[in-house]
Amino acid sequence: MAKPEPGITLVGGGRMGSALAGGWIGAGYDGPIAIHDPNPTEQLKAWEAAGKIALNPAPEPAATLVVAVKPQIFPKITDTVTPLVGPDTLVLSIMAGITLDGMAGKLDTKRVARAMPNTPGLIGKGMTLLCLPDDASPDDGAYLKDLLAPLGDVEGPIREDQLSAATAISxxxxxxxxxxxxxxxxxxxxxxxxxxxxxxxxxxxxxxxxxxxxxxxxxxxxxxxxxxxxxxxxxxxxxxxxxxxxxxxxxxxxxxxxxxxxxxxxxx
Ligand SMILES: NC(=O)c1ccc[n+]([C@@H]2O[C@H](COP(=O)([O-])OP(=O)(O)OC[C@H]3O[C@@H](n4cnc5c(N)ncnc54)[C@H](OP(=O)(O)O)[C@@H]3O)[C@@H](O)[C@H]2O)c1
Missing domain, CATH: 1.10.3730.10 (ProC C-terminal domain-like)
Known part of the structure; x- marks a missing residue:
């Protein structure tokens, strides 16, 4: 599988989403960043005004799609997320409790990954768990670890059957x-x-x-x-x-x- 193209689309610019986006912007991420959020914060608007992100652009398939809405919202917005997923899109969910299979089924793609951050990630001192399907490419794993780095340390990839125990710790x-x-x-x-x-x-x-x-x-x-x-x-x-x-x-x-x-x- 080809290395992900530069470009991130983030759905959900709340606390975790903004902590990630702030890190990407601060690190000079090499690609366009689009953020979808129906009620953008002042921070998102300021990034848009400064030309750092595109806020709520017309939907198109993403190179990398990061889903950072509350898990209970996700089933209700699947129809607005699917247009962001193309055949080559790498999807990363940071939603608690939605499995790789559940994500793959809803978004009709197998190129999915999960991450479980923790609240110290909001100040860059977190421990985030990364979980990939067994057949994921090492390139995707390495790329996603970099993408999650603004939250702090990243552990993984770990097996999905270990995620509950790891979540109970970090x-x-x-x-x-x-x-x-x-x-x-x-x-x-x-x-x-x-x-x-x-x-x-x-x-x-x-x-x-x-x-x-x-x-x-x-x-x-x-x-x-x-x-x-x-x-x-x-x-x-x-x-x-x-x-x-x-x-x-x-x-x-x-x-x-x-x-x-x-x-x-x-x-x-
Ligand atoms: N915070 C943590 O410690 C933590 C730890 C592990 C995992 N997570 C996971 O991280 C995810 C995000 O958590 P968070 O604390 O960042 O939550 P949050 O601050 O509530 O952020 C979610 C954002 O999504 C927005 N949103 C709602 N509907 C949307 C839609 N249709 N399209 C796009 N965006 C929409 C929300 O807007 P409104 O506020 O206007 O509804 C909000 O800005 C959750 O799935 C959570 O399970 C969080």
Whole structure:
């Protein structure tokens, strides 16, 4: 299969779509960018005014079509998306819960791909999962990884049967980290700290621990051991958090629940 021609058509210029488009524009993407969105934001209008994108142009088959509308909208707008798909169009969906087969069936093409971003992608610090059909060309995979780079790191291609589990880690994971900040701050408040200060301490600590983890050569378990002196203060807390019925088993159960729900929503 030929390498995709330059040119991107994006359907859905919302938060994720705009994060992608902003990255393509900033990186000087080598091809025209068309964005379809019935209610364009001021940002989309400004890009159009600056000649960076074509906003809601007449529909024509795209070289690469990126679908970034909410999944519940997609079945209602299939008729407006199909004219954007030609025989050579490479289609990338970032919609949660719509399978490669579902996408291929609705758009009558086999050249489809899925990506699952996460919210840190909105500031370029995301982890996006890329999923391709078994017979996809390596060129398409490499090209799509580049296309998704504005959101941060890209993992894949991964098999579609792994996507639910991977989504339960990186797609849902920001919520787990936000919850950690919430419960740390609440615990600080419960033990007498000022609420706002407790939240500042929790947020900065999670940010700093994340940065250290990414910078260090050691795995997280070693970094944890490094702050845990025998008989010390941190050890007293971890003895509670790491009890048999506590964080490790709770996380496994939580991830299992997320996987089950993802499969239900995808119709698997
Ligand atoms: N945000 C995340 O963390 C995240 C993570 C993983 C996957 N995703 C996926 O990414 C996709 C986009 O999410 P998002 O957070 O960017 O949503 P969003 O901000 O709501 O963006 C969707 C955009 O599509 C527009 N739209 C509605 N109908 C349309 C149509 N007929 N044609 C073209 N555009 C239309 C919406 O306009 P209106 O606002 O006027 O309706 C909105 O601007 C979703 O499928 C979601 O599952 C998001």
């Amino acid at each position: 797609g849902c994971g920001p919520a787990y980290a936000f919850l950690l900040a919430e419960v740390m701050a609440a615990a600080g408040k419960a033990h007498g700290l000022d609420e706002a200060m407790a939240l500042r301490l929790a947020k900065k600590t999670i940010e700093g621990a994340g940065a250290l983890m990414m910078d260090a050569d050691e795995p997280p378990s070693k970094l944890r051991e490094n702050v845990t002196s025998p008989g010390g203060v941190t050890k007293a807390a971890l003895d509670v958090l790491m009890r048999a019925d506590a964080m490790p088993s709770l996380m496994e159960e939580a991830v299992g629940a997320a996987i089950k729900r993802d499969r239900e929503l995808s119709g698997d």
